[in-house]
Amino acid sequence: MSNHDVVKSNSQNVQKEMIARNYDKITSGKVKVSSTFVPGNLNELLMCFDIANNLPEINAIQNAMRKKSGEMIMEAERSGHSEDVCTYVKADIGMMAKGNIAPNGKPFPDPDVLLLSYTGCFTFLKWFELLREQYKCPTVMLQVPYAADGAPTKNMRDYIVKQLKEEVIPTLEKISGIKFDIDRLREYLRKSAIAEDDLVWMLEQSKRKPSPIDCYFGGVYYMGPIFTAFRGTDEAIEYYKLLRGEIEERIRLGLCAQTPDGDMPEEKYRLVVEGPPNWTSFREFWKMFYEAGAVVVASSYTKVGGVYDYDGFRHDPEHPLETLADYCLGVYTNRNLPTRVDMLARNIREYEADGLLINSIKSCNSFSAGQLVMMREVEKLTGKPGAFIETDLVDPRYFSAANVKNRLESYFQMIDQKRRAGSSAIAA
């Protein structure tokens, strides 16, 4: 099927326009630009200073989906970067070496500030030290302590708030020339919470049978606006309202999840997925699922930019800086392994899934280190079978379609067997 035939909903088209507008804004030369990371990003705060939000991870994804990341990664390796390290970093560095061209064809401007939100991943620290070598621009760090005991402590929260007050905000004021207005932040946060309500509603619809949405492959689109440059805007509110309407309509019609090839005719398997998707063969990867009738009803990747459903977090305009702290502390990869296990096991139970599939990413220690233990723990807790596949985010060398397909097929067979065993046990 050619790209022209891809079935797209209205909300997808709206999102595409939103992203295009943001790239136009970033490359316009008319606004200050900050580079920052997705997990726990401070979009509302950046907006208080009229600073545009450029996310290198998203650029790496965009390049991977356009099949450009492989060459960029090799470029970075040629310039001395190890084969063994995070490929997002190398895709970014390689992109710079190749002219730093944005998806709209215009060159990215050098960032005015690197906002190093060090949340949930150690590599971020090194990534922006590396970018700083190139751009030589101001760099401000927000360290988010790891919630190692399952819940954030007062000390962690206080530390973040203090960094916001004494490091991040003063730096952004200086760069933008705009004085910080806490009421402006409150207003954005209020808007964030409205969109977040609709987002959580959306996430929970896949409890239905059949699920009207796919919460991994489809989910990454649905999460786009909230995780990137739109949280806190009217556009995001509108987007999620529109999405909600579309899903309500799908529910009314009793449709199975939407895919690029149209609606799934039948839902045979319901999965929970842990780990990011592969981006270089995203469509091919997705197809392996929907062709087998497998829908992903919940995924941890849709919590990577913030967890809203597990413990009910919403941005709280009454406590603007504290809420930013809680948001950063709560992102998925900033939570300890027992919490991640609990979240996945709960998902399997509440979404009545057949099991847990882990897509382990070669270059991402933040997600991957410990996943084999997590799988066994989730199996123990739920009695449902788990499966493990290995790919990479944006390095095409590590996506072996045949291996992944084989593994998935045997997994689906295993689920079938389990079901048969379950029904004969009941019959007996």
Place this chain on the structure above:
Amino acid sequence: MSTKSVKEIATYCQEIFEDLDFSKAREWKAAQAGRKVIGFMPVYVPREIIHAAGMLPLGILGGGADMEVIHGDAYYQSYICRIPRSTIELAITGRLDFVDGMMFPSICDVIRNLSGIWKLLFKDKYVRYFDAPQNFKDNIGGVFYANELRELKEGLERLSGRTVSDADLSNSIALYNENRRWVNKVYDFRSATPWKAPSAEVYLLMRAGMVLPVEEHTLLMQDYLAAAEAENRPMRDNCRVAISGSFCEQPPLNLIKSLEMAGCYIVDDDFMLVNRWIKGDVSTDGDPIESLAKAFLHQSAETAAKYEVDMNVKGAYLLDIIDKRKADGVIFAAPSFCDPALLDQPMLVSRLEARKIPYITMQYAENSGQMQPIREQAGTFADSIKLWGAA
């Protein structure tokens, strides 16, 4: 005056190094009822607090070259470094059964997640992920860190059932100050007369410090220095190198030996930074927790696990080491799949290139067996340094 020979000391340290059952630590624990042992991983934990709580800090640096990892591979994918899998292997084979708690410093996501695995697998053990500030201002990172240290102290108090007074802490700080002074003396001695203190020996001596009580380790270093000074060893025409990047998973001892045999005297390294993390003494006056926090913020070692706030200072510590130790070059030796070391490396390399300081890069795993390529690489490096030096 010590009567122990270098050989005796080296053999003693080698035995400690090879003993994956940690008998010395077990003996220490068994000697008195109620004693507790706290394991810790690289790169740094404040051992002073563990010691003040009457416990033995035990450095766990993986399983080394000879341990067969049978179960560990079921816990870790092939593209993750080796130290977590061999550490898990140590634990599930019962070699750490006497360890009452584990500390996992904030060095990278692998060690971070290992803290969670420990929580899942060893539910009855004390587990502490040890977070450290990346903001080095007293009123920001310092406040956070001092509170983390207090939490650590309280946790250990609960575990040991005894209160840790300021006097206990100051006493421990003084002991570790003394220990660090001797560690530095050993390093200075090796740098001044590397033929008298082969790196494999110095390495084993430092490794002994991961297992022995601090007081014993200090005495051992004193003995070693006296013995090594008295020993007559031939000086070789080696070049002088600093090792960078080996701060977590350790290179096999054979790798260290191979470098020296290939013509490179190691005059500085980052093998066990915990021994030398604080530069100078920690103050024994005033609130000891505040003193430990200040020492961390303002006088601790630089390594890839720390954020460098000022780009212009990035890598300066390595240049300083090269100056201080009169090193001819640097060997970047990093564990395979080690994000912190490998991502930091290009930045350090650029600083060396700007000063035309020779370097080579290599990767290893703690169980790498083939040393021939390493010997050849290091030998060529040593030869080329001598050639340039002569030109």
